[in-house]
Amino acid sequence: MQLSELEIVRREKLAQLRAMGINPYPADLFPVNHTSKQIKQDFEEGKKVIIAGRLMSRRIQGKASFAELQDSTGRIQVYFNRDEICDGEDKTLYNEVYKKLLDIGDFIGIEGELFTTQVGEKTVMVKNFKLLSKALKPLPQPRVDADGKVHDAFTDPEQRYRQRYADLVVNPQVKEVFMKRTKLFNAMRTFFNEREYFEVETPILQPIAGGAAARPFITHHNSLDIPLYMRIANELYLKRLIVGGFDGVYEFSKNFRNEGMDRTHNPEFTAMEIYVSYKDYNWMMDFCEQLLEFCAMEVNGTTEATFGEHTINFKAPYARVTMADSIKHFTGFDITGKSEDELRAACIEMGITVDKTMGKGKLIDEIFGEKCEGNYIQPTFITDYPKEMSPLCKEHRDNPELTERFELMVCGKEIANAYSELNDPIDQRERFEAQLKLAEKGDDEATAFIDYDFLRALEYGMPPTSGMGIGMDRLIMYLTNNPSIQEVLFFPQMRPEKKTVAMSEDEKAVVKMLKTSNPMELNALKEASGLSNKKWDKTIKGLTKNKIAKVEKTEEGLFVSVI
RNA sequence: GACCAGUUAGCUCAGUUGGUAGAGCACCUCCCUUUUAAGGAGGUGGUCCUGGGUUCGAGCCCCAGACUGGUCACCA
Numbered sequence: 122m123q124l125s126e127l128e129i130v131r132r133e134k135l136a137q138l139r140a141m142g143i144n145p146y147p148a149d150l151f152p153v154n155h156t157s158k159q160i161k162q163d164f165e166e167g168k169k170v171i172i173a174g175r176l177m178s179r180r181i182q183g184k185a186s187f188a189e190l191q192d193s194t195g196r197i198q199v200y201f202n203r204d205e206i207c208d209g210e211d212k213t214l215y216n217e218v219y220k221k222l223l224d225i226g227d228f229i230g231i232e233g234e235l236f237t238t239q240v241g242e243k244t245v246m247v248k249n250f251k252l253l254s255k256a257l258k259p260l261p262q263p264r265v266d267a268d269g270k271v272h273d274a275f276t277d278p279e280q281r282y283r284q285r286y287a288d289l290v291v292n293p294q295v296k297e298v299f300m301k302r303t304k305l306f307n308a309m310r311t312f313f314n315e316r317e318y319f320e321v322e323t324p325i326l327q328p329i330a331g332g333a334a335a336r337p338f339i340t341h342h343n344s345l346d347i348p349l350y351m352r353i354a355n356e357l358y359l360k361r362l363i364v365g366g367f368d369g370v371y372e373f374s375k376n377f378r379n380e381g382m383d384r385t386h387n388p389e390f391t392a393m394e395i396y397v398s399y400k401d402y403n404w405m406m407d408f409c410e411q412l413l414e415f416c417a418m419e420v421n422g423t424t425e426a427t428f429g430e431h432t433i434n435f436k437a438p439y440a441r442v443t444m445a446d447s448i449k450h451f452t453g454f455d456i457t458g459k460s461e462d463e464l465r466a467a468c469i470e471m472g473i474t475v476d477k478t479m480g481k482g483k484l485i486d487e488i489f490g491e492k493c494e495g496n497y498i499q500p501t502f503i504t505d506y507p508k509e510m511s512p513l514c515k516e517h518r519d520n521p522e523l524t525e526r527f528e529l530m531v532c533g534k535e536i537a538n539a540y541s542e543l544n545d546p547i548d549q550r551e552r553f554e555a556q557l558k559l560a561e562k563g564d565d566e567a568t569a570f571i572d573y574d575f576l577r578a579l580e581y582g583m584p585p586t587s588g589m590g591i592g593m594d595r596l597i598m599y600l601t602n603n604p605s606i607q608e609v610l611f612f613p614q615m616r617p618e619k620k621t622v623a624m625s626e627d628e629k630a631v632v633k634m635l636k637t638s639n640p641m642e643l644n645a646l647k648e649a650s651g652l653s654n655k656k657w658d659k660t661i662k663g664l665t666k667n668k669i670a671k672v673e674k675t676e677e678g679l680f681v682s683v684i
Numbered sequence: 685g686a687c688c689a690g691u692u693a694g695c696u697c698a699g700u701u702g703g704u705a706g707a708g709c710a711c712c713u714c715c716c717u718u719u720u721a722a723g724g725a726g727g728u729g730g731u732c733c734u735g736g737g738u739u740c741g742a743g744c745c746c747c748a749g750a751c752u753g754g755u756c757a758c759c760a
Binding site for chain 1: 685693694695696697708709710711712715716717718719720721722723728729751752753754758759760
């Protein structure tokens with residue numbers, strides 16, 4: 122492994138510590154009794170505390186030094202004074218261990234007393250300290266100046282996502298996002314559990330990946346010798362549980378879709394789906410707006426959230442607009458009662474690209490997506506979607522061409538999708554078959570499998586049920602003002618890192634030549650290697666740098682030899 | 685997939701017509717007892733993303749590629 126100078130220095134310090142009889146990775150418990158936050162909240166002059174954390178900054182001034190210790194709750198200033206730490210003649214603990222052998226990033230434990238400095242900073246006077254874990258790799262070190270400006274910020278997204286551990290250590294605002302993420306999950310659980318809905322778990326490996334239109338990941342089970350799919354949605358399993366007699370079930374579901382990756386799509390993402398029996402989509406709209414208002418309050422302490430240039434307000438109630446009214450409003454075109462041909466003509470007139478595989482539903486969806494969707498900044502329910510594109514949703518009670526479906530739009534994007542669930546098993550079978558036909562026609566969004574077990578479940582009878590899915594990643598993006606999904610996932614999927622080769626092929630070849638004739642005249646070796654000027658330069662520099670070969674100038678000329 | 689931008693020290697970034705690779709911070713050495721983005725002095729540190737080309741000479745110019753970010757398209 123190629124080590125930087127900084128890393129070598131730290132390893133040397135590690136060896137010195139061991140030579141002094143200090144274990145840089147002690148096994149025993151450290152009796153922490155305060156956090157930095159508790160110290161600041163319940164500050165009491167002279168109070169004895171035991172704290173632990175990472176050393177994050179140091180200002181050494183001879184026999185005294187101020188440092189900052191960072192724990193899970195924040196940072197606290199600590200004061201090291203040589204004569205406080207070393208009461209006898211031996212000043213090694215301060216002069217050597219603290220000043221020379223500790224580094225930024227090391228974990229230390231501190232016993233000390235609270236005091237306030239002359240400039241008013243709440244500080245721990247160190248009476249004793251112990252190295253708890255030595256850090257061998259230097260952390261990025263952003264610092265904030267007096268004006269609140271950040272210098273040397275660790276901002277490169279790639280580095281931050283690949284090394285999220287380092288990102289979390291040095292960027293407190295990143296940690297804040299993930300704390301809010303967990304608060305959101307907790308808030309939803311609380312909201313559902315208070316209503317006695319039941320949290321469940323359903324299979325992630327499924328013989329048929331149903332419940333949504335998406336390309337699944339496929340894997341293989343060895344004992345059964347069958348393909349298995351990683352779930353793209355959990356809808357069909359949760360509805361089986363409603364058939365089984367639960368009144369309300371919900372699941373936070375990791376879903377997997379083998380599609381493109383960009384700032385709003387990760388191959389795995391989290392959805393929440395909830396199904397409640399004896400309800401319809403009108404009830405679910407009320408439920409949804411109450412839920413989101415509650416969640417926004419729990420996460421941010423306010424129903425308002427800033428997202429880019431927009432301020433959105435999650436306070437219930439939200440506007441409700443049918444898809445037909447929305448299209449009429451933004452395009453002047455009334456889709457009601459129109460044939461497929463009329464819709465296609467309207468699309469062309471609006472400049473929307475269409476093709477033969479598009480059915481009525483798809484055409485309407487295109488118009489909505491192109492002309493309407495982006496306009497809904499404040500939370501808005503769009504209701505009554507075309508039947509063709511909603512194969513799991515109950516036909517509208519007033520219009521057989523529509524379904525009882527809504528999506529909640531925020532900042533022009535969908536964050537929730539809900540139905541009065543289709544529970545007529547015969548209708549459901551026909552819808553699946555229609556999807557199959559669409560898929561055969563070439564619509565790659567249509568579902569090409571029929572889940573017969575799900576149909577069997579419906580045949581036993583499912584009570585009227587309303588269900589809703591919420592994209593958790595997208596919601597937390599809105600609540601934390603992050604335009605990228607990678608910012609709200611601890612470990613977003615990344616391309617594998619390139620492996621660095623220890624010695625290149627050219628270098629190996631040159632070393633091999635040198636071994637047969639050592640030393641060798643430089644120009645002769647260059648000639649023999651057959652490398653271009655640039656490549657030769659690179660190769661010989663690589664070898665000398667890694668101390669594999671050396672170049673010596675003698676009376677007779679330049680010679681290269683293997684070390 | 686298309687277009688735009690980027691890739692130089694551990695971090696953040698400069699880099700002249702193509703002529704010995706730079707700064708600040710970090711790190712190392714020394715001085716400094718209540719400081720605070722970063723006190724003073726001196727030093728170390730480089731695969732200039734990769735490969736090829738042009739050239740006496742390439743971080744810089746040309747070609748090809750990799751990776752990353754952004755915008756759009758696609759996808760829910």
